[in-house]
Amino acid sequence: MSTPIRLQYLELKQRYPDTILFFRLGDFYETFDDDAKLVAGELQITLTSKPMGKDLRVPLAGVPYHSIDGHVAKLVGRGYRVAICEQMADPSEVKGLVPRDVVRVVTAGTVTADSSLDAAAPNYLGALARRKGVVALALADITTGEVRLASGPEAEAELFRSAPSELLVEDLTDQPDGFAGVVVTRPQLSDMAAEAELARQFGDHASENLVGAPAEAAALAHLLLYLRETYAAALGTLQRVRHIAPAGVLTIDQRTLRNLDVLPQPGRQSSLLAVLDHSRSAMGSRLLRQWLTHPLREGDAISARHDAVAWAVGHPLERERCQLVLRGMADLGRILGKVGARSASPRDLAALRDGLRATLDLGARLPREGLPPLLAESLHGLAAASEALVTLDAALDDDPPAAFDEGGVIRPGFSPEIDSLRALTRDARGFLLGLERLERERTGIKTLKVGHNKVFGYYIEVSAANAALAPDHYQRRQTLVGAERYVTEELKEHESRLVGARDRLVELEKQAFSQLAESLAANLAALQLVAEAIALIDLVLGLGEVAAERGYVRPSLGADALHIAGGRHPVVEAALGAGRFVPNDCTLDADCQVLILTGPNMSGKSTFLRQVALIALMAQAGSFVPAAEARLPLFDRIFTRIGAQDDLAAGQSTFMVEMVETAQILHQATPQSLVILDEVGRGTSTFDGMAIARSVVEFLHNRKEVAARTLFATHYHELTVLEDVLPRVRNAHVAVHEEGSEVVFEHRIVSGPSDRSYGIHVARLAGLPGAVVSRAEHLLRELEAARGAPRSLAPNGHVPAQPPLFGGPSPVEEALARLDVDGMTPIEAIQKLYELRAAVCARPGEPRR
Numbered sequence: 001m002s003t004p005i006r007l008q009y010l011e012l013k014q015r016y017p018d019t020i021l022f023f024r025l026g027d028f029y030e031t032f033d034d035d036a037k038l039v040a041g042e043l044q045i046t047l048t049s050k051p052m053g054k055d056l057r058v059p060l061a062g063v064p065y066h067s068i069d070g071h072v073a074k075l076v077g078r079g080y081r082v083a084i085c086e087q088m089a090d091p092s093e094v095k096g097l098v099p100r101d102v103v104r105v106v107t108a109g110t111v112t113a114d115s116s117l118d119a120a121a122p123n124y125l126g127a128l129a130r131r132k133g134v135v136a137l138a139l140a141d142i143t144t145g146e147v148r149l150a151s152g153p154e155a156e157a158e159l160f161r162s163a164p165s166e167l168l169v170e171d172l173t174d175q176p177d178g179f180a181g182v183v184v185t186r187p188q189l190s191d192m193a194a195e196a197e198l199a200r201q202f203g204d205h206a207s208e209n210l211v212g213a214p215a216e217a218a219a220l221a222h223l224l225l226y227l228r229e230t231y232a233a234a235l236g237t238l239q240r241v242r243h244i245a246p247a248g249v250l251t252i253d254q255r256t257l258r259n260l261d262v263l264p265q266p267g268r269q270s271s272l273l274a275v276l277d278h279s280r281s282a283m284g285s286r287l288l289r290q291w292l293t294h295p296l297r298e299g300d301a302i303s304a305r306h307d308a309v310a311w312a313v314g315h316p317l318e319r320e321r322c323q324l325v326l327r328g329m330a331d332l333g334r335i336l337g338k339v340g341a342r343s344a345s346p347r348d349l350a351a352l353r354d355g356l357r358a359t360l361d362l363g364a365r366l367p368r369e370g371l372p373p374l375l376a377e378s379l380h381g382l383a384a385a386s387e388a389l390v391t392l393d394a395a396l397d398d399d400p401p402a403a404f405d406e407g408g409v410i411r412p413g414f415s416p417e418i419d420s421l422r423a424l425t426r427d428a429r430g431f432l433l434g435l436e437r438l439e440r441e442r443t444g445i446k447t448l449k450v451g452h453n454k455v456f457g458y459y460i461e462v463s464a465a466n467a468a469l470a471p472d473h474y475q476r477r478q479t480l481v482g483a484e485r486y487v488t489e490e491l492k493e494h495e496s497r498l499v500g501a502r503d504r505l506v507e508l509e510k511q512a513f514s515q516l517a518e519s520l521a522a523n524l525a526a527l528q529l530v531a532e533a534i535a536l537i538d539l540v541l542g543l544g545e546v547a548a549e550r551g552y553v554r555p556s557l558g559a560d561a562l563h564i565a566g567g568r569h570p571v572v573e574a575a576l577g578a579g580r581f582v583p584n585d586c587t588l589d590a591d592c593q594v595l596i597l598t599g600p601n602m603s604g605k606s607t608f609l610r611q612v613a614l615i616a617l618m619a620q621a622g623s624f625v626p627a628a629e630a631r632l633p634l635f636d637r638i639f640t641r642i643g644a645q646d647d648l649a650a651g652q653s654t655f656m657v658e659m660v661e662t663a664q665i666l667h668q669a670t671p672q673s674l675v676i677l678d679e680v681g682r683g684t685s686t687f688d689g690m691a692i693a694r695s696v697v698e699f700l701h702n703r704k705e706v707a708a709r710t711l712f713a714t715h716y717h718e719l720t721v722l723e724d725v726l727p728r729v730r731n732a733h734v735a736v737h738e739e740g741s742e743v744v745f746e747h748r749i750v751s752g753p754s755d756r757s758y759g760i761h762v763a764r765l766a767g768l769p770g771a772v773v774s775r776a777e778h779l780l781r782e783l784e785a786a787r788g789a790p791r792s793l794a795p796n797g798h799v800p801a802q803p804p805l806f807g808g809p810s811p812v813e814e815a816l817a818r819l820d821v822d823g824m825t826p827i828e829a830i831q832k833l834y835e836l837r838a839a840v841c842a843r844p845g846e847p848r849r
Contacts, residue, residue: 004097006052012085012102019083019105020075022068026091029084030062037061042078043071072106073116079182082106105230108182109166112143112234112337119331120277120285122146126164126181127226128155128174129189129218135174136215138223139164144286144333145237145340145528147223149216150244158244160254161293168222178254186222194221201235210241237340239525250295250620251637255661259640259676260614261571262292272614275574276623278545280326283333283531284538291539295620297634299558305540305622306554307372312544313624318367319541325362326538330355333531339520346400346409346513349520353392356385359534366537375540381533384526395516407502409509418512421505424497431494432458445469450491458495459485543623550578552624555615559631561589562616562674562709566628569611570618573626582747583628586612588709592730594701596720597713599734600758602765603745605713606642608734609676612711613638616674636672639665639708641680655684659692666699666706673708675700679715690716701726720753812839 002010005025009032013021020039022029031039032050036059040047043063050060063071072082084106088099104110109125117123122141129136136151137159150158156176159167166182169175175183189197194217198206201224211217220241227234257263264271273292279285296302312319330351338344339352363382371379393411400409407425410418436450445466452458456477462470467484474486520527546552550573566583573581586608588595597605615625619632641661662680669675680696681689693716700710712719722729733754735746760780764773815836821829 002053002056006056006058008097008100012083012100016083016102016105019081021083021085021102022063022072023085024065024087024100025062027065028062029065029068030060032058032060034059035061038080039071039075042075042080069113069115073111073113076106076108076111076116079108104233107166107184107230109164110142110227110231110234111165112231112341112343114334117143117334119282119334121289122162122286124162124164125166125168125223125226126159126162127168127186127219127222128159129170129215129222130174131191131213131215131218134213134215136213136219138216138219140223140227140238142227142231142234142237142341143337144531145239145337145524147220147238147241148244149211149220149241150246151213151216152246154244154246154249154251157251157253161252161257163254168226170218170222184226186226189218189221189225191217194218197221197224200224201238202241212243231341233341233343234337236342236521237337237524239340239528244294248296248298248301250297250617250635252293252295252617253639256613256638256640257293259642260610260617262614262617263289270571270575272571272618275570276543276546276618278542279538280323280542281329281534281538282331283535284326284542286333287532287535287539288542291621291623292617295617296622297620297636299634302557302620302622302634304372304374306624308374308540309543309547309622309624310554311370311372311375312541313547316548318365319544321365322362322537323541323545325358325365326534326541329358329534332356332359332534333528336524336527336531339517339527340524342517342521344517345402346396346404347402349392349396349513349516350400352520353389353396356389356392356530359385359530360389362534362537375537378533378536381529385530388520388523388527391516391519395512404506404510404513407505407509410512415508415512418505418508421501421508424501425505432491432498435491435494443469443471451485456485457487457499458491459487460491461485547624550574550626552626553628553630555619555625555627555630555632557619557632557634559633561587561631562612562633563587563589563631564612564615564627564629567611567615567630568626569607570614570626572607572611584608584611584747584749586711586749588711591728593707593728594697594710594712594726595730595732596697596722596753597711597732597734597749598715598717598720598754600736600745600754601715601762603734603736603758604747604749605734606678607747608749609642609678609711609713610640613640613674613676633672633709635674636670637668638674638676639669640676640678641665642676642678658682662696666696669700669706669708671704671707675708675710677710678713680712681714681716690718694719694722697722697729698726701728717753723753812836815839 009021009023012023020031020035022031032052036047039045040061043061045061045063047059047061049057052058068084072084075082082105083102084104085100086103088101091098109123111117111123123143124139124141127138134151135155136149137155139148139158139162140146148158159176159179164181166184167175167179168184168186170186170188172183172185191214194214195207198210198217198221202210207217211220224235224238252262258265260272261268261270262272264273273289276292277285277288279288296305332352332355335344335348335352335355338348344352359382363379366375366379395411395414397408397411407422412419412422432450436448439450439460440446440448445462447463447466449461450458451461459477460474461483463483470484470486473488475488476484477487478485550570564586567586568581568583582604586595597608599605611626615627615630616632616635617638618625619630620635641658658680662677665675665677677696681691681693684692693714697710697712697719700706700708720731723731730751731753732749732751735748735750736754736758737744737746760773760776763776819832824832
């Protein structure tokens with residue numbers, strides 16, 4: 001026979017079978033049965049047991065209520081879903097079983113605890129839906145209320161750019177390859193159900209006003225329904241829906257973001273984001289991430305950003321004064337998320353008030369005249385902070401406590417009733433302090449004291465040595481090792497008065513605080529716009545600071561050609577320090593659509609390729625760029641094929657991954673794209689790779705619908721003959737200075753081809769044993785002697801015969817040497833000749849005749 005509390009737990013567990021259920025019992029959250037075993041192992045806490053019925057003990061593992069957030073974050077980070085069950089009434093006021101219910105389910109996409117989140121990055125919940133062949137993606141960050149929609153090809157691109165922590169799908173086949181987050185399957189929604197859910201959240205005409213297609217409606221409805229099931233309070237944070245227009249965004253896929261080190265990666269600290277992030281607030285840092293992953297394609301919008309950054313560069317005093325205000329500003333975006341979810345604490349609202357006050361100070365430090373439009377618009381948006389600040393100042397105490405236990409949340413003078421109760425509790429405490437002095441005088445016991453604990457309430461404590469002096473009206477309450485504790489009728493009367501006043505005070509303060517939070521939530525959309533304005537100002541000032549400190553220049557966009565003078569790689573330059581990076585020029589125009597770059601290993605070819613792509617990305621994101629001058633076209637996409645990476649989970653080798661990525665580029669590139677290709681074809685045999693590399697260059701050059709501006713780094717020096725064959729192909733190489741056996745990489749890009757890779761020199765630098773290096777040099781001389789002058793791919797694309805790697809006769813030569821020509825008949829000689837020719841011409845896999 002199970003206890004009532006056991007039955008209550010089992011009923012809740014049955015409702016949430018796929019979660020770890022944390023069950024509130026007093027000051028602890030407990031887990032039972034298999035959940036307890038799992039939690040004990042994952043969190044490294046003690047597994048014990050608890051009697052839950054006749055002859056029934058069940059496994060138990062629990063954590064204190066005040067540390068629940070950290071433990072839940074660990075479990076969610078490991079892929080678990082956690083249900084939080086709370087006591088729905090004060091146990092002291094309930095006779096019998098305390099009512100309990102699950103108040104939320106914490107998942108990867110619905111985490112809100114500050115300790116579990118990266119302040120500089122959003123935490124997205126995503127939903128994918130497919131209708132009539134169209135795929136749509138809905139994204140929501142419930143910590144700030146941000147909601148975005150994308151459909152068509154842009155949906156998959158946005159999925160990898162935004163990298164949601166959790167993705168809802170109707171069918172697992174819709175899950176894109178390579179998605180690293182948690183995937184949850186959901187039942188398919190009818191169009192009618194989707195429309196009803198949108199109307200419930202955004203109003204009756206939401207399906208017509210907010211979404212453009214059934215797939216978008218379904219994706220957004222899935223997201224809303226999931227939140228209603230897991231954390232319904234968070235729906236109050238979602239105020240506006242923004243569409244991602246494909247024509248307005250420079251498309252960058254996850255691979256390119258990784259290859260260019262745009263965002264931080266596990267095990268690597270350096271990134272473009274880290275270099276450019278001089279924002280003083282978390283809001284500005286998150287907006288910078290948004291700008292870098294969603295560069296623009298519309299010239300006027302980009303120019304508006306550049307105008308704002310130019311103002312920040314040109315007004316250093318104003319910039320620094322504003323940044324002093326922004327430094328240390330609370331994360332208003334996420335505090336407002338708590339306001340929308342009705343989960344803000346008194347300290348949260350105090351931080352909001354301080355932030356709003358700083359917001360008005362920020363507005364006062366920006367000039368009213370001469371601001372570029374983007375900053376002027378943001379300055380105008382800051383004014384909305386004043387109304388909420390007045391409300392908070394009137395109601396909230398200057399230094400409110402974290403909880404309501406002892407009062408002090410509401411400002412004196414806001415509520416007469418609260419003020420009177422606060423005075424009563426203050427007088428009652430004063431009485432108790434006076435009582436201690438009075439009782440010492442009455443009894444003559446100098447060590448007598450009045451104390452309090454949660455179990456016995458207020459008491460008078462007398463040491464054991466003086467217990468005989470206690471008056472008769474003292475009622476013994478507790479005996480300790482060295483003291484006795486007593487109560488009196490007078491003490492009990494005043495305690496009752498104090499407790500009653502305190503309980504009433506807490507109740508009234510909670511009511512007043514709730515009304516304050518509701519008034520702020522009613523104006524949430526306007527306050528979220530204030531947070532967005534702060535983020536934009538912070539970001540622009542930070543980009544201006546970076547540009548001024550590092551010598552970045554304003555790029556000119558909309559040109560017919562790409563011309564970069566003195567370009568530098570922003571991340572490498574920051575790592576090396578000022579003045580140590582070797583700048584380089586790059587031009588891609590009507591005469592040079594494809595630049596083939598050759599040169600030694602470790603000489604800087606890949607750095608040059610990446611820096612050109614990063615300068616283009618930074619320019620269209622709205623930043624100034626590391627160069628002496630930059631004139632750029634408006635690109636529609638940036639593609640990169642850099643580095644070697646297996647995809648063992650998908651059963652793909654390094655070379656297969658390379659070919660798949662190259663194929664995607666060739667299918668999706670346009671004349672408005674920028675393509676970066678590094679060492680295409682190196683994952684297979686030399687001549688197979690050389691042939692593939694050449695055919696890729698020819699495809700990009702010859703197909704008008706694909707003719708993207710291309711930087712192509714290679715060790716296949718044979719490809720340099722393409723400059724003589726294809727009119728818009730040019731050669732460049734990395735300069736090398738040789739002094740005897742020593743080689744110095746100058747890191748300068750100069751015109752013309754290179755004829756050596758200096759691979760053995762790099763092997764020596766890497767620390768290969770001297771014997772290995774010497775043997776390699778000897779073999780290289782043999783190969784070069786056997787091969788003669790360096791051979792190139794012929795203009796017709798045919799590959800000359802490859803010499804044996806280690807010299808020596810071939811099997812055909814050996815067969816010829818063994819022939820007894822004098823002893824053969826003419827017929828036998830002709831037959832043998834056919835056999836030898838077949839052996840030479842046979843293709844791999846064909847039988848030799």
